[in-house]
Every structure is written in structure tokens, then in C-alpha cells.
Amino acid sequence: MGAMIMGGAKFDELESWVEDAVEHGARLLHGGKRYIHPNYPQGHYFEPTLLVDVNPACKLATNEVFGPVLCLIHAGNDEEALEFANTRMHAGNVAINDFATFYVCQLPFGGVGGSGYGKFGGEEGLRGLCLEKSVCYDKTNLISTSIPKVIDYPILNGKKAWKFVSSLCKAGYDYSLWQKVKALTTLAKNAN
Numbered sequence: 001m002g003a004m005i006m007g008g009a010k011f012d013e014l015e016s017w018v019e020d021a022v023e024h025g026a027r028l029l030h031g032g033k034r035y036i037h038p039n040y041p042q043g044h045y046f047e048p049t050l051l052v053d054v055n056p057a058c059k060l061a062t063n064e065v066f067g068p069v070l071c072l073i074h075a076g077n078d079e080e081a082l083e084f085a086n087t088r089m090h091a092g093n094v095a096i097n098d099f100a101t102f103y104v105c106q107l108p109f110g111g112v113g114g115s116g117y118g119k120f121g122g123e124e125g126l127r128g129l130c131l132e133k134s135v136c137y138d139k140t141n142l143i144s145t146s147i148p149k150v151i152d153y154p155i156l157n158g159k160k161a162w163k164f165v166s167s168l169c170k171a172g173y174d175y176s177l178w179q180k181v182k183a184l185t186t187l188a189k190n191a192n
Helices: 009-023 078-088 122-128 158-173 177-189
Strands: 027-030 049-052 069-071
Touching: 009 027, 009 049, 009 069, 158 177
Parallel strands: 049 069
Antiparallel strands: 027 049
16 A cells, blocks of 8 residues: 555544444454554555444445545345445446456546546546537538528517517427427518
């Protein structure tokens, strides 16, 4: 394990969360406190920590830890495990039974919430580095687009403009064929 980029107050918090887990019935099998490296006493090190029988209500189970802490939470059956995971899972990645399966470079990797947004890796990561633009061009000069005079500025007749725009929306999005026909008629009447 290398040094962590955070120390001090974060390590105080990690140690208090480990104590909280033990108070809630967890068994601490290893670690649980900061480590003072003999060669690098100014470094920020936290012992790799393993806790078992962790209560799902304790702070270690309900917060983002960002430290070398592994919590094993007992589930009575598959349904209980799924219920626990689905009520608390706000993550960018999930690994089941293997910590490194999401390191495959074709998969997106990233966080959610306090750990940040966005992805790197995979197509999603590449898209995150891109500024997407729509570029349209007319291959022929046969049809040109223009703004209908009734809704072009300055708008001379607000009532007519409103009827035109609302009937255009109905003609495009209404489910009823009859309503579409009525909307097209209103559109034609108010086009000039």
C-alpha cells in the first residue's frame, strides 16, 4: 500500500468509523488505524483494514470510505443481499467477487456523487473528452428552409402566430389522426 493523498482529519474520521463499526458488533481482524512509516513519518498511511460482521447501519457501511477498508456484511440469503445492495448502491462501478474486473480498458470507469462525475475508459470516456457538434448541410438547392412570415419578427398578429405554432405542434405530436388533420387545416389558414 502506498501513501494516501489525504491524512489528518480524514484519518481521524476513518478511525472513528472503524470504532463505530466495532461498537455496532463488527469484528476488526486487521488494521483500523493510521500507520507511521519508519522511513517516511511525514507520509499519510492507513493500515489495510478488514472488518467482518459489519452492521449495515454503521457509518462504514453508509458512507464513502476512500481508504483501504474492506467490510464484510453478512446477508442471510441472495434476496437480502440484493435488497441491501439496491437500497444503497450509488456507485460508478461495481465489482462482484473480483476487485479488478472493471479495470478492462474497454469499460467506462468513474465515480458518482462526492467522488466526481464522468467517465474515463471505453467509448464513454472518449465521448467525455469530445465536444459534440451537429453539422448539417443541404446537398441540393431544391428546398430551402425559411421562417414562416406569421412567426417571423416583428410578429404583426400575435393571435395568428399562436394558432400557427400550436397547430404545428398538434400536427406533429398529437396521437389522433383526426386532430392532426384539423391542426393542418388551422396551420394552412394561419400561414400567411
